[in-house]
Amino acid sequence: IIGDPIAGIGVEMMRQAGLEVDVKTGLAPDELERTVGGYDVIIIRSATKVREPIIKAAKNLKLIVRAGVGLDNIDVEYARSKGIEVMNTPAASTNAVAELTVGYLLALARRLPQTTASMRAGKWEKKKFRASEIAGKTLGLVGYGRIGWLVAKKALALGMEIIAYDPYVADPRGLEMEFVSLEELLKRADYISMHLPLTNETRDLIGGPQFELMKDGVRIINCARGGTIDE
Incomplete structure (x- = not known):
């Protein structure tokens, strides 16, 4: 069935x-x-x-x-x-999710949802929506499995610096990146992307204390499971 x-x-x-x-x-x-x-x-x-x-x-x-x-x-x-x-079927959606993550990353950096809504309202608010480049920014990956690795590969091609937290992975698999603790990742990352399953261990992994460690204005992307973040 x-x-x-x-x-x-x-x-x-x-x-x-x-x-x-x-x-x-x-x-x-x-x-x-x-x-x-x-x-x-x-x-x-x-x-x-x-x-x-x-x-x-x-x-x-x-x-x-x-x-x-x-x-x-x-x-x-x-x-x-x-x-x-x-x-x-763990490999079935790997590239699709990685591409979606990069799409969200660019949308956040260039403020595409806000500017699109503004344009649809017939406005031209170029100065209001100041965007930023992602080249040179630090992307923190929480989880470095198939999808996390592929996101890292694509983000490196766009000039980002990659750090990752994954207690079960220690091999960068050919990419120039750095494994760090979760605490260090939260402190250093300009963008944080979640790539881990929802388990008893990962439920609400990111909550109040973790948000306190982050930079002001950090952007968070969650293409994994909503329950990993205490929204």
Whole structure:
């Protein structure tokens, strides 16, 4: 069963491989709980949550696939305790998210949302919206996995200096950058970009005390999970 929309070619490839595939998107949790009983595999994206009640109801379930990166919408530990494998597709959106991050970075630096709104209102407020260049600025990456690394690569090409905090990574993978503590990153960065999963360890990683360490006027980009920042 496919619980969230995916590309039609993906559905067709599974059927050509001999799988019986039912596409049932937009089901409420109670509807999915009533429906999932006879299926061996469930494929979801971000919208559908596969929590304990659904897993309990899925008597034949052997595999949960998250078509994407984060697994915070799945009760992973409970599923695995029942012998159900949980998989994701970590490389699928790497470049798309990295490009989006750079797009937000440039939009913040050049104040594109504000200037666009001003222009649409028929105004010409060039002096009001003073922008800045990103070349020579310091980008702090919180998380240096696939996406964080690719953002660093793209930002280096734009002339930025890169620092990163990741307690699980120590290899710059060929890039000229520096690993630092979270505290040092928050103090030094002109731009901060979040690239880490939402776990008990990372929930509200950035909150009041961390904001106090930052420079005035720092820009924060979060293309990861909203829960990593105490908004």
